[in-house]
Amino acid sequence: MLGQLATTGIGSGTSIDIIKFHAMFSVKNADMILSSKDDIHFRVRSQLLQDTSEWFRTLLSLPKNVPGANETDILRLDETGDVLAALLRMASGMEIPELSSIEFCEDILNAAEKYEMPGPISIIRLALSSSLLSTSPIRIYGIAASRNWVAEAKAASTRTLSIDLFHADNIPEISRLDSHILTKLLLLHHTRRQAFKAALDNASVFYASRDIIGSRAGQLLMIFSMLMSSDELSSPHVRIAGRSCISRNLPSTTSKESSNVCRRRSISLNTI
Structure with a gap:
C-alpha cells in the first residue's frame, strides 16, 4: 500500500494521513513529501530543498501542469531511508548521524553529489579526513583522488605506505x-x-x-x-x-x- 501511494506522484489528503513518516521529518505544514526506495517518508519544506540543492531548485522551478497542484507532492527517490535521513539532517542543520561506516559515508556522498548539495558534501569530505573514521586508506584514497581532493588523497596515500597493497585483504x-x-x-x-x-x-x-x-x-x-x-x-x-x-x-x-x-x-x- 505504501509503495502504491508513493508512486502516485500526487497524494490526496486522506491517503497522506495513513502514511508513516520518519520521526524527525513529520511536520504537517511541510509542502513536500519525499519517499525512499524502502518506503520511508519525509515531510520537507520545499524552500529548504531549494536553498540547499541545485537539483531540487531546478526541479521545483518547473511549472506544475497536473490536476490538484495545491495538494502535497510525493516524490519517489532512489536512496534508502537512512541515506535520505542523513542527507536531510545535514541540510537542515540538525545533529549529524554517526559516520563510522565508509559505505554509509560514500552512499551519502553519492546522493549529495546527485542532488548537488554542497553542504553535505563538505561534511563527508571532512569525515573522510578524520582519524575517527576507521577504514582502509586505499578506499579513502580512491574516493578522494577520484574527486580531485588533493589534501585528502595525499594524506590517505601516505597512510597506504605502511600496508602491503597486494595483500589478499586489500585486493x-x-x-x-x-x-x-x-x-x-x-x-x-x-x-x-x-x-x-x-x-x-x-x-x-x-x-x-x-x-x-x-x-x-x-x-x-x-x-x-x-x-x-x-x-x-x-x-x-x-x-x-x-x-x-x-x-x-x-x-x-x-x-x-x-x-x-x-x-x-x-x-x-x-x-x-
Missing part, C-alpha cells in the same frame, strides 16, 4: 580504483622504495662507509619491504631494537661494521 579495495588512480598510487610506493634505497647508499645518511652500505643495500631494502607490512613485524626473522638495528639476515660482518651500520640517522619516509 577488493585495489580493484575499486580506476586505472589512472591506481597507477599514481603504485608509482608513489615505487618512488618511496627507490628513495629509501638511495638513502641507504648515501654515506651522509649512514655513518658507515659507502662500500659497506652499497654491498648490503639490496638486503636492507628487502627487509624494509617486509616491515612495510604489519604482519611481518612479529616475524622471528626480523628484530627491531632502538633505532632499527637490522642485523639478522645480513652477511656476517665485524662487530665494528655492524655497529657502524646500526648507527644511522633516522629517516622519515614522509620527507624523502
